[in-house]
Amino acid sequence: MNAVLTELWPYLILLLVGFLPNEIWRAFGLVLARGLNEDSEIVIWSRAVATAILAGVIAKLILFSTGALATIPLPVRVAAAVCGFLAYLVMRRSVFAGVAVGEAVLLLGGFLFAH
Amino acid sequence: MSVPSTFNSSAAAFFAGVKSAWTSVFFLVLMGTYIGIGALAHDFGLASWWLALSTLLVWAAPAQVILISALGAGAALFEIAIAVTLSAIRLFPMVVALLPLLRGKSTRLRDLLLPTHFTSVSMWVESLRLLPALPQEWRIAFCNGLSVGYMGTAVVAGFVGYYLAAGLPPLFAGTLLFLTPMSFLISTARNAHMMVDKVALVFGLVLGPVLTALHVDLDLMWTGVVGGTLAYLVHRLREAAT
Numbered sequence: 001m002n003a004v005l006t007e008l009w010p011y012l013i014l015l016l017v018g019f020l021p022n023e024i025w026r027a028f029g030l031v032l033a034r035g036l037n038e039d040s041e042i043v044i045w046s047r048a049v050a051t052a053i054l055a056g057v058i059a060k061l062i063l064f065s066t067g068a069l070a071t072i073p074l075p076v077r078v079a080a081a082v083c084g085f086l087a088y089l090v091m092r093r094s095v096f097a098g099v100a101v102g103e104a105v106l107l108l109g110g111f112l113f114a115h
Numbered sequence: 116m117s118v119p120s121t122f123n124s125s126a127a128a129f130f131a132g133v134k135s136a137w138t139s140v141f142f143l144v145l146m147g148t149y150i151g152i153g154a155l156a157h158d159f160g161l162a163s164w165w166l167a168l169s170t171l172l173v174w175a176a177p178a179q180v181i182l183i184s185a186l187g188a189g190a191a192l193f194e195i196a197i198a199v200t201l202s203a204i205r206l207f208p209m210v211v212a213l214l215p216l217l218r219g220k221s222t223r224l225r226d227l228l229l230p231t232h233f234t235s236v237s238m239w240v241e242s243l244r245l246l247p248a249l250p251q252e253w254r255i256a257f258c259n260g261l262s263v264g265y266m267g268t269a270v271v272a273g274f275v276g277y278y279l280a281a282g283l284p285p286l287f288a289g290t291l292l293f294l295t296p297m298s299f300l301i302s303t304a305r306n307a308h309m310m311v312d313k314v315a316l317v318f319g320l321v322l323g324p325v326l327t328a329l330h331v332d333l334d335l336m337w338t339g340v341v342g343g344t345l346a347y348l349v350h351r352l353r354e355a356a357t
Contacts, residue, residue: 030227047312049339049344053339059296067158095298103297106297107287
């Protein structure tokens with residue numbers, strides 16, 4: 001029984017803290033036919049909260065990296081993110097250009113300075 | 116891309132949707148995003164089938180990134196659930212805006228269950244662009260085909276990223292892992308149309324690491340609630356000033 005539970009535990013977690021808290025908002029949208037206006041104050045606030053959370057996760061992934069990314073020094077990771085973002089701004093807001101430049105800087109810096 | 120405006124069968128409408136997914140710009144975006152998420156799942160020690168199932172069930176890249184990185188970092192389950200749900204509120208107005216396009220006189224509630232679950236940024240943007248040109252009777256089938264096309268792409272790309280990260284030397288695996296923060300940083304900035312979204316992005320970038328470094332409990336939740344609310348207050352003050 002315990003072995004089965006250990007095997008299934010990650011999937012139970014996926015249902016409880018991944019699927020349900022996410023899906024509930026889709027279900028609300030289906031049930032409440034008359035919805036919120038895209039410009040209503042509560043939507044603007046909730047979007048700001050969601051953006052801040054995602055931004056926090058992004059910064060943590062870059063600054064407190066784990067695994068293979070941690071073998072590339074912190075200054076290189078930060079420089080790559082900054083260069084990628086600047087490239088996105090300069091190259092007519094192209095996501096592809098930004099990601100490509102960021103990755104190129106990371107690869108070059110990692111090649112030169114990896115632990 | 117334009118699509119034919121009428122079909123012989125639901126199956127034809129469905130496959131036109133799949134084709135439309137695979138020829139749209141989001142095909143490449145999803146490939147890149149989910150290769151990165153695959154590498155992330157490998158790095159944090161999750162199984163590749165777990166990732167595939169999370170793509171099918173959660174089907175929201177930001178929520179999956181939050182889920183995987185928080186689980187990997189050993190965050191409290193309660194905190195992860197709150198962070199995921201706060202990141203998912205945006206799905207609510209999206210479903211509300213999409214359903215009137217799909218609902219006809221004879222549409223049953225159960226016909227809308229799949230499109231509701233499939234609602235995510237890529238599918239939503241393309242549906243709102245392409246559906247108005249289609250006759251109402253084919254829209255649900257087309258929309259489901261479009262979503263299955265995107266979801267299939269994401270599941271396959273997740274496996275690709277997962278096993279590339281497992282097999283590549285550290286420098287290249289690190290480059291794959293970097294795809295997630297790099298692409299999300301830029302796409303979040305790109306989606307930040309209003310000043311309040313841009314301010315929230317900056318506050319989140321600063322608050323997230325600061326609260327982590329200070330070992331604040333429930334740091335993700337506070338990053339969102341404090342950063343987002345501060346950004347919202349800045350927005351209200353600016354509105355009041357003009």
